[in-house]
Amino acid sequence: MKIHKAFIASFLAVACLTVSCTDSDSTNQSATNQAAETSPQTLKEAFEDDFYVGAALNYRQANGNAPQATEIIKEQFNTVSPENLLKWESVHPKPGIFNFEPADKYVALGQQNNMFVVGHTLVWHNQTPTWVFEDEQGNAVSKEVLLQRMQEHIDTVAGRYRGKINGWDVVNEALNDDGTLRQSKWLNIIGEEFLEKAFQFAHEAAPDAELYYNDYNMWKPEKRDGAIRIVRNLQNKGIKVDGIGMQGHWGLENPSIEQIEASIEAIAQAGVKVMITELDIDVLPNPSNRQGADIDATFEFDERYNLYTTGLPDSVQQKLTQRYTDIFDLFRKHSDKISRITFWGVTDNDSWLNDWPIKGRTSYPMLFDRNYQPKPAFNAVINTAAKKQQ
Incomplete structure (x- = not known):
């Protein structure tokens, strides 16, 4: 290729x-x-003085069963994240049973190619098996039992990859859009202490790894400020938190560049690293008007939201290219604050947006198309890096 x-x-x-x-x-x-x-001929070369550039890998890519995607991954990126294979239901599906084979291959791929390897995610309300929160009779477990299960999971998973995984999304999506804590089973059983314990256990299991809080809609001031409060409260207790991940599940027009920039600046002012952790640009209309990225917020199939089944029109391709140009111009402007940009997928074919919020759509959010070829947006992103040489 x-x-x-x-x-x-x-x-x-x-x-x-x-x-x-x-x-x-x-x-x-x-x-x-x-x-x-x-x-510069690749993304990692173009931005080597600015920030890491990476992608989230699926099972086939991590296992080496997608050679064309693997070529792009090795050539273009210097950091990788796991899309699903390190989430609790995947790596720890039953009590005392762990499935490390996919994760081992993922970590090996990153190490063999001298990449910054990210772990995603240790504590999340979603994709966590029901047994974690219940006893054998189906009743909610006590705070002490749930904390013990959390610690065992983090010790085993993060501990296994100590010195191999460089950074962990410790807690994922614990906030509502208004900045209040989500009423998850973690919060309802343990209380706010679950945040403290998750980061504490992670640091004990992987003392050299960076530790992050990660969430979507961080361009919203209330949610951004809620994340900053979480980080400051933990740091005031002497608990290590290195950064905040802003998931970049954005559209062609929203959020605005100004809204994204305000959050980058606010997080940096809080004294932690800023990461764009799940970047993709949805070119399709969204029934929820792009108000969130909760995987549970799904809709029945409707052709009105699946407009480009045979290919992306040139006019929309141009809008996508301009959107990526504007976004990477912003990232370069704040490269002193941003440590990592991670695309949520490698090609259009891999993207979760083909199935969210409506299963079966044909989506076009990435820099590489379904034939593993660079789109006009790829060259546009490369060109934003070239501007620094002018």
Whole structure:
């Protein structure tokens, strides 16, 4: 697969026009060749002085059963996240039973390619088996029992990858959009202390790993401020928290660049790292008007929300390209605050947005299409990095 031919060709064409290169002008030709050799050709090269750039991997990609995607992953990215294989229901489906084979392969892939490996996620209200919260009679367990189960899970999972996984999403999506704590089973049984204990157990199991809080709709001031309160409360108790992940499940127009920027600045001012952890741009209409990214908020199939079944129109492709340009211009502006950008998937075919919020849609949110080829948005993102050299 030759991902960068179009980019290199376009670069050479522009360079030749700039220096009026001809076959007889060897000096200018040499300069052009040298410029082409030094020009960033991959995402990780383009932003190597700014932040990590990565993708979330599914089971097939982590297992090495998707060679075309694997080529993109190795070539383009210097950090990886697991889409589902390290969530509780996947890695710890039953009491005392752990399924580490997919996670082992995922971690090995990252290590073999010198990547910053992320673990996602240790404590979440979703994709956690019911048995975690109940006794054998189906009644809610006590606070002490649930804490013991949490500690066992974190010790076993995070402890297994101590020194191998570089950063953990310790707690995921614990807030409502108004900044209050979600009424999850973790909160209802343990109380707010579940946050403290999750980060405490994670630090004990993996003392060298960075520890994060991760959530969607962090562009909303109330939710952003709620996350900052969580972090400050934990730090005031001497508990390690290194960063806040802003999930980037955004649309073509919303949230605004100004809203995203305000949250980047506010989180940085709180003294922790900012990460864009789950970036994708949904080009399709959304029945919920993009108010959230809760996987439980699904709808019945409706053709009104599945407009581009045979391909993305050029006009929409241009809007997607401009949206990614504007977003990465913003990221570069704040590269002193942002440590990592992670796309939530590798190609359009892999994206969870094909099945959320409506199962069976044809979605186009990534930089690479269903044929594993770069879209115009890919070159546009690369070009935002090139601006720093001008």
